[in-house]
Structures are given as C-alpha cells and as structure tokens.
Amino acid sequence: MNKMGKLVLSALSVFGIAACAAGSADEALVLGESQEALIAGSGFFGSDTLKxxxxxxxAASLVPGLTYLGSGTGNGEKCMRGTxxxxxxxxxxxxxxxxxxxxxxxxxxxxxxQPGDxxxxxxxxxxxxxxxxxxxxxxxxxxxVKGAFCGDGTGSAASCALTDTWGEFTTGSSSSASALxxxxxxxxxxxxxxxxxxxGCATFCSSVKVVVDDSTAGPRLSTDAAGTSSLVGAGKPCLSSDSVTQxxxxxxxxxxxxxxxxxxDAGTAGAKTLTVNGTAPTTANVRSGAYSFSRYLYLNEGNGTRAPAEQDFLDWAFGVNDPADAAAFEDTLVNAGFVACTDPSSSPRTPLNCGAGLCP
Structure with a gap:
C-alpha cells in the first residue's frame, strides 16, 4: 500500500467505527440510501495484483479525492455489495x-x-x-503445481507429501532433495x-505460507502479529510499501x-517464472490464452448511486470524454506488466478491447 493509503486508514483507526457511523447519515443524502461515502471519503478496495x-x-486521471487501497478482489466485491x-x-x-x-x-x-452490475x-x-x-x-x-500447493486438491497431509521436494516437483532442479x-x-x-x-485446489497444504496485507506493517505472513511483519525490515526481502503481489x-x-x-506484477530483479506445461507466460501466450493460467483483469461497476469521484474516474478510464484517456488507462496496465487484449501497436488502436464479461 502506498503511504497515502496508510495515512487514510491510520486516520480512520484513530476515529474508529464511530467516525464512520457519524458521517454515514450525511453522506446518504448525497449518495442515496444504498451507499455511504467511499472509505474515509476517498478510498476504495480491490485487487492487490492491480495495486x-x-x-x-x-494519478494519471487527475481525479481528486481518490485513494486506491487494494487489499484483494474479494474485499472490493464485498464493499460493492455491502456484505x-x-x-x-x-x-x-x-x-x-x-x-x-x-x-x-x-x-x-x-x-x-446483480441488477445494474x-x-x-x-x-x-x-x-x-x-x-x-x-x-x-x-x-x-x-x-x-497442484500437487505442491494442495496435493490431491484436499490439502491432505498424505497427498501433499507426494510433491514436497524439488525433485518431486520438477526435473533439472538445482537441488532435488531440497524441500519446497x-x-x-x-x-x-x-x-x-x-x-x-x-x-482444482480446494484446500491448501498446511506447509503453504500465506502472505497478507497489513495497513500498518505492509505485507506480512498470516502468522505474524497484526502490525508486524517478518517479511519487512533490515535483511528482509520486502518493503512496507510493497503490495502483497510485489x-x-x-x-x-x-x-x-x-x-x-x-x-x-510480481516481476522483480532476481525472480523468474517457470513455464507451465512447457508454455511461458509471455505477452503473446497470455493474450492468446496459450498459457493455461491466463486470466482477464477487470474494472467492474456495481449498482447504487456513484460518488462523483468514482464517476469521474470511470469516465476517464473508459474514454467517455476523450478516447485518448482509455489508451492512457491501458498504458498504465501495460506499464505494470499486464497484457493489452489487443496489441497497442495495431492501427487503429482499440484499447480495452477485451470482450464481454459475466455481467452485461
């Protein structure tokens, strides 16, 4: 999370739930009965991958009053639903x-x-x-890959033990006897x-370590105490400002x-991706779907009355007022390591040309 996001959440932590509740009635007059203000008046949750x-x-949109909090797709969906x-x-x-x-x-x-999505x-x-x-x-x-992370899919100790060393995981490793x-x-x-x-994983092996985002400490292991991180600090690999993906x-x-x-977006000096079934996650293979773990990314819209800053950002991202804005939005995605659905060098350029999703 960036420092601005942490400042926003730190301020909320000081005022607590009471501060949120105190502002909700006033905000409902503006945004409608179905929605309160954005988090701390400016924040919104969503994919950590896209942080x-x-x-x-x-920043490129120049829309004031927005802070992206990331933390996970599931959290973004929950806040659009009021779960x-x-x-x-x-x-x-x-x-x-x-x-x-x-x-x-x-x-x-x-x-x-849901209607309006x-x-x-x-x-x-x-x-x-x-x-x-x-x-x-x-x-x-x-x-x-399945065997290493979840065994037969159930995460049972017996099935996980079948793929818990590099020699069991793949061929040609640096040390086949080393534990994964x-x-x-x-x-x-x-x-x-x-x-x-x-x-096909349903439950992960117990040996798999889970990295979560902490509004104070940054990325940490799920077993670390809240507000602390064994992954951040002197001699540790991560920065408190890193997303979990990074x-x-x-x-x-x-x-x-x-x-x-x-x-x-996890790409960094000293890291590499393994091919899966012999196919690398290159731009061409991800765009075509030849890489079997390819997926789409989304900027999804939920129902309810939208905050002005949200509407302004969506208008910019989708080029409502200027088609060049949609290209600028796509450029931020490509610059972060993601793959444009249609080659940006094609003429004419068709940014965000990714086809239909689940909700019309």
Whole structure:
C-alpha cells in the first residue's frame, strides 16, 4: 500500500467505527440510501495484483479525492455489495451491511450478477509460478503445481507429501532433495480464486505460507502479529510499501527453494517464472490464452448511486470524454506488466478491447 493509503486508514483507526457511523447519515443524502461515502471519503478496495497499476491510473486521471487501497478482489466485491460482516482493515470494519463503493478493480469477474452490475474486462494477466532466477529448473506441469500447493486438491497431509521436494516437483532442479518453500496469496485474493479454478485446489497444504496485507506493517505472513511483519525490515526481502503481489516476487527472488504464485506484477530483479506445461507466460501466450493460467483483469461497476469521484474516474478510464484517456488507462496496465487484449501497436488502436464479461 502506498503511504497515502496508510495515512487514510491510520486516520480512520484513530476515529474508529464511530467516525464512520457519524458521517454515514450525511453522506446518504448525497449518495442515496444504498451507499455511504467511499472509505474515509476517498478510498476504495480491490485487487492487490492491480495495486501499482491503479495507483498510476488514479494519478494519471487527475481525479481528486481518490485513494486506491487494494487489499484483494474479494474485499472490493464485498464493499460493492455491502456484505456482512464486511471488510476488517487496520482494526476497523468497513462496508458492514452498507455499500461504500460502486467500482472495484478485480483480478476475476463478479461471483454473480446483480441488477445494474457491469463487468468490464480491461487487460489480461497470468497467474505465474515464481522462483529465484538462479533456480536451474525451468518448467512444472499443472499437475505438479497442484500437487505442491494442495496435493490431491484436499490439502491432505498424505497427498501433499507426494510433491514436497524439488525433485518431486520438477526435473533439472538445482537441488532435488531440497524441500519446497511455498507461498501464496490469501483467500480474499482474486488471484487465489483463479489459481483454485486453474488447478482444482480446494484446500491448501498446511506447509503453504500465506502472505497478507497489513495497513500498518505492509505485507506480512498470516502468522505474524497484526502490525508486524517478518517479511519487512533490515535483511528482509520486502518493503512496507510493497503490495502483497510485489512482495511475493521479492520473496521468490530471495531463495531458490521458494515457489510462489502471483500475477505478472510480481516481476522483480532476481525472480523468474517457470513455464507451465512447457508454455511461458509471455505477452503473446497470455493474450492468446496459450498459457493455461491466463486470466482477464477487470474494472467492474456495481449498482447504487456513484460518488462523483468514482464517476469521474470511470469516465476517464473508459474514454467517455476523450478516447485518448482509455489508451492512457491501458498504458498504465501495460506499464505494470499486464497484457493489452489487443496489441497497442495495431492501427487503429482499440484499447480495452477485451470482450464481454459475466455481467452485461
């Protein structure tokens, strides 16, 4: 999370739930009975994978009063739905029975459609399998990726034990006897949803470490105390300002026995992706779907009355007032490592040309 996002959430932590509740009645007059103000008046949740791209997009849009909080696709969807018990973040619970945003960047589509929802595919990405660049292994089959992370899909100890060393995971590794050190996104992550869909994983092996976002500490292990991180600090791989996705790439780059799944935004010096079933997550392979763990990215719209800043951002992103704005939005996605659905060098350029999603 960027420093602005942490300042926003720190301020909310000081005022607590009472501050949120105190403002809700006034905001309802502006936004309608179905929705309160954005988080702290400016924040919105959504895909962690898209964190760096959305930070850049918000800045490029010149729309004031917006702060992208990331934290996970599932949290963005919850806040568009007003799901109970809501999203607990920085010690405060948001969106608990009330909608606090009507747009969310997502690394998967809606789980289901409600009247007024709109799925907007904006780019393509890969759920990549990351390790250190010095690791001699280059490929893993999708079956072995499944075996390493969830065994037979149930996460049973017996099935997980069948693929818990590099020699069992792949061929040609630097040290076949070395145990795999596995890292993953949490269950609020659209990347985790996609990974489960691609592999058939239902429950992960107990050895897989979960990296979560903390509004104070930045990326941390789920077993770390809130507000602290064993991944951040002197001699550690990550920065407190990193998204979880970026941190996973750095964790992979730090140890040749690590395997982590994350989106393409995890790319960093010293990390590499393994091919899956012999196919690399290149631009061409992701765009065509030849890479089997390819997926779409979304800027989805929920129902309810939209905050003015949300509407202004959506108008910019989709080129409502100037088609060049849509190209500028696509550029922020491509610059973050994602894949434009149609080659931007084609003439005429057709930005965000990704086809229809689940919700019309």
């Amino acid at each position: 760096s791209a959305m930070d850049a997009a918000v 109970v018990p809501g999203v607990t973040w920085g010690g405060v619970t948001y969106c608990n029975g009330v909608k606090q945003q009507t747009m969310a960047p997502m690394s998967r589509d809606f789980t289901s459609c 709109k799925s907007n595919r904006v780019a393509k990405d890969a759920v990549a399998v990351w390790t250190k660049s010095t690791q001699a292994a280059t490929n893993a089959t999708s079956a072995k 050190k596995l890292y993953r996104r949490d269950d609020a992550s659209g990347t985790t949803d996609a990974f489960k869909s691609f592999t 941190c996973l790439g750095k964790v992979a780059a730090s140890d040749a026995t690590v395997v982590a799944y994350a989106g393409l």
